[in-house]
Amino acid sequence: MSAAEPPPMIEVSDLWKAFGSLQVLKGISLEVRKGSAVALIGPSGSGKSTLLRCINLLEMPERGRVRVGDQIIDCARGKLPADKELASFRARTGMVFQLFNLFPHMTALQNVSAGPLFVKKLPAGEAKELAMALLAKVDLADKAHDYPSHLSGGQRQRVAIARALAMSPEVLLFDEVTSALDPELVGEVLDVIRSLVEEGMTMVLVTHEMAFAHEVAKTVAFISDGAIVEIGSPRDVLEMPQNARTQAFLARFHSFARTFART
Amino acid sequence: MTAVTYHWDFSFLWMYRWLLLKGLGFTIVYTVGSIVFGLIVGLLVGLLRLSKSWLVNFPLIAYIEAFRCTPLLVQIIWFYYAFPVLVGVDIPAHAAGMLVLSLYTGAFYAEIFRGGVISIERGQWDAARAIGMRHIQVLRRVILPQAVKRMIPPFINQSIIQLKNTSLVSTIAVADLLYQGQLITSATYRPLETYTTVAIIYFAILFPLTVGAQVVERRLQKSD
Numbered sequence: 042m043s044a045a046e047p048p049p050m051i052e053v054s055d056l057w058k059a060f061g062s063l064q065v066l067k068g069i070s071l072e073v074r075k076g077s078a079v080a081l082i083g084p085s086g087s088g089k090s091t092l093l094r095c096i097n098l099l100e101m102p103e104r105g106r107v108r109v110g111d112q113i114i115d116c117a118r119g120k121l122p123a124d125k126e127l128a129s130f131r132a133r134t135g136m137v138f139q140l141f142n143l144f145p146h147m148t149a150l151q152n153v154s155a156g157p158l159f160v161k162k163l164p165a166g167e168a169k170e171l172a173m174a175l176l177a178k179v180d181l182a183d184k185a186h187d188y189p190s191h192l193s194g195g196q197r198q199r200v201a202i203a204r205a206l207a208m209s210p211e212v213l214l215f216d217e218v219t220s221a222l223d224p225e226l227v228g229e230v231l232d233v234i235r236s237l238v239e240e241g242m243t244m245v246l247v248t249h250e251m252a253f254a255h256e257v258a259k260t261v262a263f264i265s266d267g268a269i270v271e272i273g274s275p276r277d278v279l280e281m282p283q284n285a286r287t288q289a290f291l292a293r294f295h296s297f298a299r300t301f302a303r304t
Numbered sequence: 305m306t307a308v309t310y311h312w313d314f315s316f317l318w319m320y321r322w323l324l325l326k327g328l329g330f331t332i333v334y335t336v337g338s339i340v341f342g343l344i345v346g347l348l349v350g351l352l353r354l355s356k357s358w359l360v361n362f363p364l365i366a367y368i369e370a371f372r373c374t375p376l377l378v379q380i381i382w383f384y385y386a387f388p389v390l391v392g393v394d395i396p397a398h399a400a401g402m403l404v405l406s407l408y409t410g411a412f413y414a415e416i417f418r419g420g421v422i423s424i425e426r427g428q429w430d431a432a433r434a435i436g437m438r439h440i441q442v443l444r445r446v447i448l449p450q451a452v453k454r455m456i457p458p459f460i461n462q463s464i465i466q467l468k469n470t471s472l473v474s475t476i477a478v479a480d481l482l483y484q485g486q487l488i489t490s491a492t493y494r495p496l497e498t499y500t501t502v503a504i505i506y507f508a509i510l511f512p513l514t515v516g517a518q519v520v521e522r523r524l525q526k527s528d
Contacts, residue, residue: 094430097434099430099433099434124438124439125438127433128433128436128437128438129436131433131434131435131436132435132436133436134434135434135435136430136431136434138427138430138431138434140427142425142427142428142430142431143431144428144431144432144446144450145450146449146450155432155435155445155446156435156436156437159437159441159445160435160436160437160441201431204431204435205434205435207435208435208436
């Protein structure tokens with residue numbers, strides 16, 4: 042690291058997490074530079090989603106340290122930060138979920154303005170204006186007053202992205218955000234994420250969209266059995282994986298590999 | 305014909321109309337009162353039961369199960385006849401009746417309330433927390449508005465049952481509808497007409513409420 046380089050936006054060090062007797066994360070360390078996208082890939086149950094949920098403390102790691110921007114949480118067994126501290130930490134770390142998790146009793150507009158209104162305590166008018174602008178950004182201005190049940194999966198996920206953006210987060214975490222979508226709806230969500238990458242949003246994506254990871258991520262990390270097995274540029278990890286487990290995992294995305302071999 | 309031919313005559317009950325009305329008034333006061341107090345107890349206990357602390361949960365579970373797993377009639381008699389021996393203070397019948405009815409229905413409300421809250425998907429908590437809401441905000445803005453909808457049908461059902469439950473306080477001489485019926489019977493020796501009338505009055509109140517509850521339930525289902 043050269044002296045001129047600023048510290049990473051996200052710094053995770055020696056993170057451990059167990060659910061009961063199942064050790065899910067085994068001392069994971071990861072850095073994400075400001076304005077870059079890191080893709081986490083790996084088999085299901087490898088711990089990549091748990092890692093993501095630990096970065097905004099939806100799961101409390103039992104050991105390790107998480108820093109996002111200038112906020113640091115040190116985790117020690119049995120010591121939980123206060124509700125208020127956790128909330129303010131999460132307010133600056135946006136997250137988008139596989140199953141959207143929109144609030145079904147609120148319209149798209151109310152979903153997006155909930156954070157600014159209730160957490161940031163913006164005046165109602167300002168919150169609404171901000172939410173409208175963000176809905177326009179994800180191309181859903183005309184759906185502002187629809188309830189989630191009247192939106193398609195792709196539209197719901199775009200509302201969810203707008204909801205996360207409404208808190209002006211320093212980083213965005215994407216947890217398999219296209220996995221629950223019909224294939225023809227994946228593109229519209231990826232387009233939104235792509236434009237966020239271009240704007241320089243710092244993000245971590247758990248994804249099975251290898252081609253997309255290759256395209257937008259600066260770094261790809263292959264996680265298996267609770268540890269980062271291989272990490273590097275998309276080219277190194279996706280095209281020329283060194284580790285046998287990475288190779289075996291990627292072999293399942295054959296068609297993708299062939300596509301890249303040709304280009 | 306070997307059967308005794310009984311000559312039905314309800315007309316004498318007209319004389320006792322004010323007594324029956326007064327009894328009905330008591331029944332309604334006990335129903336509404338115990339629903340209100342029970343709701344306060346139930347909300348409080350149900351909310352606290354969401355805590356992960358064993359220390360908080362244990363006494364609350366003990367309370368809920370004690371009241372759910374013993375007959376209401378036993379509870380009423382215990383509080384009226386046994387509890388005063390324990391604490392050395394007499395409890396008036398109307399206070400014992402209201403107290404037990406409230407605690408009894410409160411135990412059921414607590415479970416309805418908790419059940420409604422835990423029926424909301426974990427993803428809703430995740431999403432609300434992820435935008436920085438504090439625990440109490442998550443409950444107020446996201447979980448409760450959804451949970452209340454699911455709580456309404458069981459709440460209405462429990463409250464309808466509660467109106468019937470109030471008849472048990474007649475055993476400790478609280479002057480409710482059934483108790484007045486007993487008084488009238490002992491004065492007139494005509495249990496058939498009296499108790500039939502009492503039953504009809506209960507039915508006349510509860511049947512429309514039951515139908516109404518079904519309508520509400522159907523509307524809630526439709527709005528999902």
